Every structure is written in structure tokens, then in C-alpha cells.
Amino acid sequence: MEGWIKLYRKIAENPLWLIKPFSRGQAWIDLLILANHKPGFFYVRDVKVKVERGQVGWSEPKLSERWGWSRTKVRKFLKDLAEEQQIVLGKKSVTQIITILNFDECQKKEQQEIHQPIPQDGQQQDSSRTAAEQQQDPNKNDKNIKNDKNSLFRQRFFSVLEIFYFKNFKNPIAVTNAFFNHYEGVGWKNAHGLEIENVESVAENWDNKTTEGINCPENLLLKWKVMFGILKNNTEHYNKFLRIRPARIENGILFVRAKQNDMKLIEDDKKLLGVWKIALLKSFGKIDIKYEIDKQLV
Known part of the structure; x- marks a missing residue:
């Protein structure tokens, strides 16, 4: 071959x-x-x-x-x-x-396009526009720069949240907020005063000083992680599942904790529900879902 x-x-x-x-x-x-x-x-x-x-x-x-x-x-x-x-x-x-x-x-040598920012939420970069076209409306350039920064921050935030989520922290969103607040405060520099190049590697070594305990049994989290990987490869809305948490399995029922608004975001997305149903079946087999309101989540 x-x-x-x-x-x-x-x-x-x-x-x-x-x-x-x-x-x-x-x-x-x-x-x-x-x-x-x-x-x-x-x-x-x-x-x-x-x-x-x-x-x-x-x-x-x-x-x-x-x-x-x-x-x-x-x-x-x-x-x-x-x-x-x-x-x-x-x-x-x-x-x-x-x-x-x-x-x-x-x-092989990486191509330049590999290092371009990944478009978010289905938005594609328009490389056909010339510099002259872009300069016709300076406000549009400002908006594009702002959108790029927001997109990069969003991508970075969910990347770190995913790391903390699968570290099984009890409240990964609170830990992620604490992480970003800390490094925003120190200008994204490490303890040696050097610029942080890889945020994800820093997050991997971040101590959880915000919440104690674990979210759910490790064997349950492992199955949920497989399910999440299937979602990640099949829908751009997989980040919604970082807002809900598996709790336990009892009598063939998977109990999931979430805020009511986050549950509704998933329930209202029929296409996403279809992908989730397939991912659940592949990861857990035939199982029913029951929601619980989670007051601990921020």
C-alpha cells in the first residue's frame, strides 16, 4: 500500500x-x-x-x-x-x-492552512476577499477581528472545560472559570514569567482548588467519554453535553444532572437528540434517561 x-x-x-x-x-x-x-x-x-x-x-x-x-x-x-x-x-x-x-x-511538512484558526459554528473563512475589499469598510475589519478573538476564546474555553470535565471534577465549569480568571489576571504567563503557548497542557496540570470530590463513578465516566467522542465526531453541538453530567445508573436508568435551561437546549434540538440516541446505544446499550435538576452547577 x-x-x-x-x-x-x-x-x-x-x-x-x-x-x-x-x-x-x-x-x-x-x-x-x-x-x-x-x-x-x-x-x-x-x-x-x-x-x-x-x-x-x-x-x-x-x-x-x-x-x-x-x-x-x-x-x-x-x-x-x-x-x-x-x-x-x-x-x-x-x-x-x-x-x-x-x-x-x-x-511531511505541515501545510500553512493547517495552522489557520478552525472556523466555529459552521462559519467558514472567506479567503477570496482581497485586501482592498476588506479596507472598504474599516468597521467590518474591526468586527471580524473581534469575532475571531471571541471564536478563539470560545474554542479555548471549551477545550479546557473538556479537560476538567473528564478529570471528573465535581463542578468543571467553576474550575474552568477559576482557571481563566487566574491566567487572565497574570497575563497568560506561567510561574517563570514566560508566555503560555499551550493552554491545554497547562490545564492538564491544573490543581482543582475550587470544588472537592468527583462527579460520578469512574466506570460511568469512561462510558460517557466514549459517548462524548462519538458526539464530537458527528455533531458541531457536542459542547452542549459539557453542561450536563452523568450521575449514576440504577435499574437500567441513566440519571443525568443539569440545569433546566441546559436540558432544554438539548431537548429542543431534534437533530442533536437523534445523534445522541445513536451515541448512547453504542456506549451504554439500551438504556433510559432521566434528568435531575443540578443546583450545584454554575
Whole structure:
């Protein structure tokens, strides 16, 4: 089989992709996904670690947790790849850097359009307009800039909310608001005063100081996560489900908590209900839904 495909890195967040344990082939592709597409850095115990394009800065313990493997299996797999001259393992210091050989051959050069902002709510960017046309009405340019900023903020907000939601925080919306309030206050800089380049990675390490406890049993959340992944791939309105929460299953009934207005948003969207019905069946089998008013949600 010849040819190649572009694999969008967002697949790494799909619950179907993250089902454990990984296969060896899946782990290899995962390394390609995790590899930096441009030079960057991160901190480990206050030590700045540089990561170049085509390098992975994940330690054996983190890969072990991600892939559902023992550390011994991870170590042997990486050693096998090194012996096959697929990767080069850096010397261990505060962490180990994995360099993927011939990364550009595997991944190809990213096209410029990949880095353009993702249109939101079905809105497409009109690249056919000339600069002269845009300059005819300065107010339109101002509105476009404002809309782009609002769209980017909305995309970033829901991305962080999704992370906190599936960390099983009791009130993920409150935690997300606290997160944004904090970093808006410090100008989106980290503890070292450096600009934050990857908001999602910061959110992954954010401590929940807003609410205590968990939302629901982990096994229930795992099924809900699979359901959410199906929704995410089949409807642009999947973010509505970050406003409702699974609570428990009793006697074949799935109890879902939400504010009344958020329940109504879903109930009024007949097309969305159809997609949800399919996603529920694939994730939970035949099951009934019952809503509960949730006074804790903001």
C-alpha cells in the first residue's frame, strides 16, 4: 500500500483512540502524534528542557500510564524501535527525549492552512476577499477581528472545560472559570514569567482548588467519554453535553444532572437528540434517561 495521509493531532484526545492497552502499532503512531511539530520547551522540577521538531518529551512513566503498559514493556518497546533505527533515545537527566528519525518523511511538512484558526459554528473563512475589499469598510475589519478573538476564546474555553470535565471534577465549569480568571489576571504567563503557548497542557496540570470530590463513578465516566467522542465526531453541538453530567445508573436508568435551561437546549434540538440516541446505544446499550435538576452547577 502506497501514499500517505495527514493525521490530525486532535485524534489523540478521542476516547476511542485512548482505549487501553495500546497495540504496538498504535503506540508507534502515538509517538508521531506526540512529537513536537516545531521547537519548544517545558519545565521539569524547574529545569528547562528543550524539545526540537520531531522529538517527544514524554517520560517512561507517562507513556506507561498513557498506553496502559508496564514500564518494562515501554522500555523494551522503545529499545526495539531504537535498534530498528526508528528512534534515538537521549540520555536520561531530568527526563528522556525521544527523537524520531526521518520525522519529516513520516509526517511531511505541515501545510500553512493547517495552522489557520478552525472556523466555529459552521462559519467558514472567506479567503477570496482581497485586501482592498476588506479596507472598504474599516468597521467590518474591526468586527471580524473581534469575532475571531471571541471564536478563539470560545474554542479555548471549551477545550479546557473538556479537560476538567473528564478529570471528573465535581463542578468543571467553576474550575474552568477559576482557571481563566487566574491566567487572565497574570497575563497568560506561567510561574517563570514566560508566555503560555499551550493552554491545554497547562490545564492538564491544573490543581482543582475550587470544588472537592468527583462527579460520578469512574466506570460511568469512561462510558460517557466514549459517548462524548462519538458526539464530537458527528455533531458541531457536542459542547452542549459539557453542561450536563452523568450521575449514576440504577435499574437500567441513566440519571443525568443539569440545569433546566441546559436540558432544554438539548431537548429542543431534534437533530442533536437523534445523534445522541445513536451515541448512547453504542456506549451504554439500551438504556433510559432521566434528568435531575443540578443546583450545584454554575
